[in-house]
Amino acid sequence: MKKKSISMLLLILLIVIILVTGCSRRAVEEVAIVEESYVPVEIETVKKETIASKVLLNGRVRANEEVMVMPQMPGTVTRVNMKLGDYVAKDQVLMVMDQKDIQRSIEQAEHSVELAKRGVEQAENGIRSAKIQYESTKERLEDALVNLERIKALYEAGAVPKTQLEQAELAASTKPLETAEAQVYQAEIGYQQALNQLSQAESGYEQARSNLDNTLVKAPINGMITNLTVVEGQLASNAQAAATIVDMDTVYLQIDVAENMVNRLRKEQEVAVTIASALDEEITGKIDYISPTADDRTQLYTVKVYINNKDRKIRPGMSGSVGLSLEERQNVLVVRSGAIMDKEEETVVYLVKDEEAVEQKITLGLDTGLYIEVTEGLEEGDIVIIKGQHYVVDGQRVKVVRGE
Secondary structure, three states, rough: HHHHHHHHHHHHHHHHHHHHHHHHHHHHHHHHHHOOEEEEEEEOOOOEEHHHHHHHHEEOOOOOOOOEOOOOOEEEEEEEOOOOOOEOOOOEEEEEOOOHHHHHHHHHHHHHHHHHHHHHHHHHHHHHHHHHHHHHHHHHHHHHHHHHHHHHHHHHOOOHEEEEEHHHHHOOOOOHHHHHHHHHHHHHHHHHHHHHHHHHHHHHHEEEEHHHHOOEOOOOOOEEEEOOOOOOOOOOOOOOOOOOOOOOOOOEEEEEEHHHHHHHOOOOOOEEOOOOOOOOOEEEEEEEEOOOOOOOOOOEEEEEEEOOOOOOOOOOOOOOEEEEEEEEEEEEEEEHHHOOOOOOEEEEEEEEEEOOOEEOOOEEEOOOEEEEEEOOOOOOEEEEEEHHHHHHHHHEEEEEEHHH
């Protein structure tokens, strides 16, 4: 009887221990559940930013200048100073044409100039001689006139015969002076003719020298040789391009824009340019040209964005894109678009205040895709839930696990 009582006591004690242990475990689990009853969220602080609505337009790179080089005159190419892919400077001699015939022409022209100069000298001497003769004849005439007046007075006084008067009148004739004057005039005409001949000879010489200069075919611009059709010893025509030079220092990306966008652009506007095949990052280009009329085929307006290409990594024909800012807001409150929710025909975000989610109605402005302008409902410094907001309700306890 005693042993049975002890066994019963031990059994009761064991049951009590099991019950106590179970209750304690449930209590701990309930406390843990209470402590873990929150939603993990990621946050971001509302700030004032400058945002812009952008559109990305694709285009193709083109050379700023592409010039075909042609000789000024046909002839045999005696020397070529370039090859494909060479970078040449403006006025650099690219090739030389045969100069033998032109050198002979220059020598002949020089001889003609010398002969013309001698003719001018002779004409000058002729003028001087004619003028001397004129002055001498004039002096004799003046003396003859004085003598005529004296003889007339003597004849009227009966001191000299009439024959002497007639001789004095003959000596005072103006015909010799008129003849001398005509000779001066003819000498001056001869001098002008000699000057004209000299001018023609000098023009012929300058033309010959110009022809010699034309045998030196020079680069009209700085650029790269992209096409070459001549070789030494062959004939080159002045009707066919011998080479093509492309300006590589400045290129432009040509894009086509629609009518609803073209008036939002302006000359000198800076834009972001991406050329993935040549550059690892965006560069800044400048709008230099906006077509005043639309293309008849595409009904789009051509826009040229010029790019500095001093390292010549960008090549004509490459594809690229331009980011155009169509609308901009400066110093406005913005929030990530992913944080915004539509709820019962209202736009809301969830703020974090005192470790709780607080529903806040907002009014939106400019939407750029990643960020959206908030015109009403938020203040600078508000903490917005940007991840986890779909799992909370107003007043929900939250815990920040990521973010600021």
